[in-house]
Amino acid sequence: MNKSLLAFKLECSLIGIITVLFFILSPALSITFGNLVFGILTAVLGLLITAKTIMKRPYLQVIDNLAKMLLVLTFPATLLTSICLSFSSIMTANTYVKWGILAAILTIFGVLLLPFIKIILMPQSQIGWQIASSILLMTSFFSTSLNAFQYLKIPFSLNLGSPIIWILIIGNFTIAIYLMIYWGYRLPRLKINTSVNYWWLLLAVVTLLLNMELSAGSWMLLLTHFELTLAQNSLIIVLYTINWTGLKEEFMFRYLFLWPLASIKRVSIESRVFWSSLISALFFGLCHAQNLTEQGVLQTCLQIFAAFGIGFLFSVIALYTGTIWISVVIHCMIDLIGFPINNGGAFSGNTSWFLVEFILLTRIIELIVAFLLIKNKNNQRAFSETFSRLRRDESKLLK
Numbered sequence: 135m136n137k138s139l140l141a142f143k144l145e146c147s148l149i150g151i152i153t154v155l156f157f158i159l160s161p162a163l164s165i166t167f168g169n170l171v172f173g174i175l176t177a178v179l180g181l182l183i184t185a186k187t188i189m190k191r192p193y194l195q196v197i198d199n200l201a202k203m204l205l206v207l208t209f210p211a212t213l214l215t216s217i218c219l220s221f222s223s224i225m226t227a228n229t230y231v232k233w234g235i236l237a238a239i240l241t242i243f244g245v246l247l248l249p250f251i252k253i254i255l256m257p258q259s260q261i262g263w264q265i266a267s268s269i270l271l272m273t274s275f276f277s278t279s280l281n282a283f284q285y286l287k288i289p290f291s292l293n294l295g296s297p298i299i300w301i302l303i304i305g306n307f308t309i310a311i312y313l314m315i316y317w318g319y320r321l322p323r324l325k326i327n328t329s330v331n332y333w334w335l336l337l338a339v340v341t342l343l344l345n346m347e348l349s350a351g352s353w354m355l356l357l358t359h360f361e362l363t364l365a366q367n368s369l370i371i372v373l374y375t376i377n378w379t380g381l382k383e384e385f386m387f388r389y390l391f392l393w394p395l396a397s398i399k400r401v402s403i404e405s406r407v408f409w410s411s412l413i414s415a416l417f418f419g420l421c422h423a424q425n426l427t428e429q430g431v432l433q434t435c436l437q438i439f440a441a442f443g444i445g446f447l448f449s450v451i452a453l454y455t456g457t458i459w460i461s462v463v464i465h466c467m468i469d470l471i472g473f474p475i476n477n478g479g480a481f482s483g484n485t486s487w488f489l490v491e492f493i494l495l496t497r498i499i500e501l502i503v504a505f506l507l508i509k510n511k512n513n514q515r516a517f518s519e520t521f522s523r524l525r526r527d528e529s530k531l532l533k
Contacts, residue, residue, distance in 0.1 A: 139184075142249035145213065146180020149173050152216040163222060163285050169215060176212045179205050183253070199263050202254050206270045209250050211278035214243050218282045225286045240301055247309075255313055261394045264317055268310050268390040272382065273421075275306045303377060310390060318525050319393050327456040329515035334507055335460075338451050341503045342464050344496050345444060349472040352488050362471050372470060380466035387418040387445060388452040388461050396453060397524045403514050406521065411449035411504070418445035432485050436493055443497030444468075450504045454513065456520040 153173025157165045179201050217239050225235055255271070258264045279302060311321070326335075350356040364372075395410035419442030426434045448461040507513060 138249045138252045142183070142253045143180055145246055145249060146177045146209070149180075149209075149212045149216045150177025152219055153212065156219045160219075160222075163219065163287070165219075165285070169212070172208045173212050173216070176205065176208045180209070199258075202258075203263075203266055203270060205250070205254050206267050207274050207278070209254070210247065210271075210275050211282065213246055213250075214239075214279045214282040215285065217242055217246075218285045222285050222287060236298065240298070244305065251309060251313075255309075256316055258317070261398065264313075265391055265394050268313055269386055269417075271313075272306060272310055272386050272390065275309075276302050276378075307382075307385070310385070314390065314393070317394075319397070320523050320526060322389055322393075322452070322458045323456040323523075324459065325457070326460075327454070327516045327519040329513075329519050330455055331513065331516070334510070334513060335451070335455065338447060338454075338503055338507060339460070339464060341496075341500055342444065342447060342451075343467070344499070345440075345468045346471050347473065348440075348468075348489070348492060348496075350488070350492075351473065351486065353491075355473070361473060363473075364470055375469050376466045379469050381462050383418070384448070384458050384462045384465050387414050387421075388448055388458045391417060392449050392452060393524055396521065403517050403521070404508055407450060407453050407508050407517050411446050411453065411508075414449050415442050415445035418442065418448075430485070436485065436489065440493045440497065443493075443500045447500045447504045450507055453520050454507060454516050456516075456523070 150173055153165070153170055156163060157170045183201060183205070184198070221235055221239055226232060255267055258267050280299070283298065315321070346362055347356055347360075392410055392414045395413055396406060398406070398410070400406040400409065419438045419440075422437045422441045423434060425437060429437075448465070452458050452461055508517075
């Protein structure tokens with residue numbers, strides 16, 4: 135048994151032991167039954183997990199990978215919870231001591247994540263499991279880990295201005311980028327492909343910017359009283375929206391998801407662009423189903439369809455230009471700029487006929503522009519330029 139695997143199993147065992155002991159002996163901390171279950175599950179899965187081996191039976195590989203995906207969901211949160219529980223008795227309200235302890239907790243957390251990264255994440259070699267593990271990490275790492283700090287029982291607020299939130303966000307991105315580089319994928323370019331036709335790009339960008347008018351509320355207001363304004367006045371909220379909505383979603387679906395899919399060689403460039411963009415856009419749309427907890431079924435279905443349409447064009451643009459930064463900027467503009475009548479969001483209130491009609495019309499336009507962009511023969515060189523640098527070693531591309 136190698137040292138990293140032994141360290142990981144030891145960490146999982148300690149997570150289970152610490153969670154159970156504090157649940158039984160420290161009722162004042164109000165450890166939830168859910169945290170207890172996740173702590174025990176992490177311990178069990180961690181003890182059963184093996185080092186990377188080639189299993190003879192496919193179903194055993196599937197079971198092993200599913201267990202690893204569960205650990206991606208549970209391990210970071212349960213690890214940080216266990217560390218916070220261990221430090222809870224020495225936590226104080228003294229400002230300097232408090233932040234010193236918090237710095238120690240985050241440092242220990244970062245160090246103890248290394249065996250998890252090496253044993254669970256890095257060995258993934260199949261594209262499907264690479265996508266699943268990186269997306270699960272990006273969607274669960276921040277939100278689930280943040281809940282651990284409640285057990286420190288100190289009077290401090292984890293608002294958007296807290297450095298802890300930004301450290302976790304930066305850490306989340308850093309791990310995902312490291313994994314993509316380790317798996318052999320190149321980072322998206324900072325500059326646009328040299329073969330890009332800027333008239334086509336302008337058409338796609340203008341089409342996407344139509345989404346800033348989604349919150350107009352009515353055609354009359356849109357056509358006779360056109361006015362756009364910044365949806366938020368707080369600089370912290372603006373920065374958070376840019377980083378954790380625009381950048382995170384584009385990073386996830388136009389890089390972590392799209393790059394591996396696009397690296398699969400197909401019969402033609404058109405087919406490669408179409409299928410990778412379609413699949414990533416479908417999952418981008420479906421991820422908005424989580425909003426069912428905050429809004430109605432009809433609003434959520436409309437949002438899923440709207441996200442699919444815009445996601446498809448975003449993906450095509452990313453493959454056409456070789457960069458995700460155009461999509462990041464446009465996504466942030468759409469999230470932050472809109473009609474002042476509905477700054478709460480187009481899907482936050484009652485569904486109007488305008489909303490339905492506007493979404494249907496703009497999604498049709500987006501899909502038409504995307505298909506024209508893909509089918510145009512003169513654009514194939516730009517797509518080929520992106521495909522030629524998806525991986526560091528083209529011999530690794532799957533056929």
